[in-house]
Amino acid sequence: MLLRTWLPGLLAAALFTAVTGTAAEAGTIPPGAAHHSARPADTCTPVSTLAGDHFTPVQIAQTAKNNGFTGNGLVVSVAVALAESSGWTRAVLVDSDCSRDRGLWQINSYWHSEVSDAQAFDPNGAAQAAYRISSSGNDWTPWTTYTNGAYQQHMAEAQQAVNQIGGGGGSTGCAGLPSWNSGTAYTGGASVSYNGHRWTAKWWTQGDVPGANAQNVWTDNGSC
Template identity: 40%
Template sequence: MRLPLPTRAARRALRLALGLTLVATVGVGVMPSPATAAPAATGPAAQAAPAPRPADQAKPASVGGPAIGAKASRVGVNAVGIDLCAQVAYAAGFRNNPLVTAVAVAMAESSCNPSAVGSNGPTTGCSNGSLDRGLWQINNCYHPTVTDSCAYNAQCNANAAYSISSGGSNWQPWSTYNNGAYAGYLSAAQAAVARLGGGPGDPPPGVTGTILANPSLNIRTGPGTTYGIAGSVSYGATVNIACYTFGEYVSGGYWPSSTWDRITNPATGVTGYVADTWVNTTYDVKTMVGRC
């Protein structure tokens, strides 16, 4: 059955009813009041910028500490590493109590690892962050004149520490001195200094290495196999290393390279050059001694 068409008034009423229903169903967006607006982010608050340093305070030698890989524990001290720190600190000019403090600070900063590096976030004057480098963790932003090649060289790093600390009289630039961490290494540092031996004016023994060539290794008068033979040293012997240089490339051994070490065989007193590839050292020899 066909229903009669609605009148104009009925159609108008129907359209009005449908419009109200549509509004009720879809809704209209409501802007929240400022008091109830959702936060833009819910993460932790941004870190406040560090307070300005007093104008008369020295620039820090290191910002963070200890470095990556450095041990904060008072036990398990790397005896070879701490002896390295004692040797280069002595050679840099540290003496008596400042020498002991220097070694303890280096242990707290880097575990006496010349390759140690600590990464820091932005600090005053170093908005892009910075790196603490080497034995005494010399900061690359606050001390840009200490190049990377110097910072990662044991002796050069010690020399820089001697200068920054005013000959061992001011350790305030080191974070591990200020927070007392260095004190945990004072006994070990004292023992390392005692192992240097000799009188107050005597130089410490050089960095040592172990011969890996079997049954023996020739000691040359220069950095290459074309130089004369000054003597030889047996497999497993410990030799003193004074410095390194570059010469003939040696493809054999354990670490093929053109690096040669100037060594002394304590058993015979013979001094000369041997290929570094046949000498085992705690770290890369180029970070432990200077160039000849």
């Protein structure tokens, strides 16, 4: 779900709607949009649906790569898609404002009406739209699962998928990675940038400085 919208991603929030009945909304609100004044006026009960083909991380990585994503932007694109749709090509989340988040990257029908359902539900079409909206993979702030950090739990498997297709990834740049913060709690698989390197947490951690902690909780993935 292209975010910066009101709710976590299809998985981070929408899936909870389907599984637990908890209300959720997501979508794509462009950075800088005035939230309440800019939103549609309709009211709907959030409902999520998983449908279409269930892409593996490798399939998502290959699709993203084929449509322009490179470097760390490619890795993040896979992690965001997994957080948003769990890899379902025709996943849909009806938001509380009655807009719909669609496809692998949950592109919102209201904030990105230029993206048709046909494009949003087509893996290549969705990747092309995500590439454009993310400024060629350099700005993921429109996605809620990026801004709330939910994508981080998928970074390790996303990197593995990118490695399998020969996409490189983390070593080509730190763009899209959050900077390490001593006050942030990180779960295993979360990736950050610190002192010009990419680091991946082995398990839950908070306050452990990458490269300088006795627990050795951070894996140094090299310069970026």
